[in-house]
Amino acid sequence: MHCIICRDFIHRKDFIWTCSCCCISMHLRCIKDWIKSVNEKQDKKTLHLFNWKCPQCNFYYNEPMPKYYCFCGKHLNPEVDRDLAPHSCGEICNKKRGPYCTHPCPDICHKGKCRPCEY
Numbered sequence: 001m002h003c004i005i006c007r008d009f010i011h012r013k014d015f016i017w018t019c020s021c022c023c024i025s026m027h028l029r030c031i032k033d034w035i036k037s038v039n040e041k042q043d044k045k046t047l048h049l050f051n052w053k054c055p056q057c058n059f060y061y062n063e064p065m066p067k068y069y070c071f072c073g074k075h076l077n078p079e080v081d082r083d084l085a086p087h088s089c090g091e092i093c094n095k096k097r098g099p100y101c102t103h104p105c106p107d108i109c110h111k112g113k114c115r116p117c118e119y
Contacts, residue, residue, distance in 0.1 A: 004056055005030035012086040015068035021059035023112040028068050072109040
C-alpha cells in the first residue's frame with residue numbers, strides 16, 4: 001500500500017489516516033501537511049477545526065486535525081502486532097454497518113467498509 005500524497009510505501013509501523021468515504025489510507029504526517037496547506041489563510045483563532053477534502057475522493061471534512069486510530073476507531077496509536085493485520089487492534093469492529101442496520105459488525109478490526117448485514 002502506498003501513500004497517495006508522497007507516493008512512499010506505508011509500513012506496518014507508520015501512523016496513518018484512512019478516509020471514511022473511500023477507505024484510502026495515507027501517512028498521517030502527509031494528510032496533516034495537506035490539511036495545513038489548504039487551510040493556510042484560516043484565522044489562527046479557529047484552528048481547532050479544519051476544512052479539507054480527501055485527496056482521493058474529495059469527500060468533505062470539517063473537523064479537528066486527524067489522529068492515528070486503529071481501523072475500528074477504538075484505540076489511539078495502536079501498538080504494532082505482527083500477528084494482526086497492519087493498523088488493526090485485533091478487537092471486534094462493532095461499527096454500525098449502515099443507516100438501516102442495527103447489528104454491529106462482527107469482524108475483527110479491519111480496513112474499509114464493513115460487510116453487509118446477513119440478518
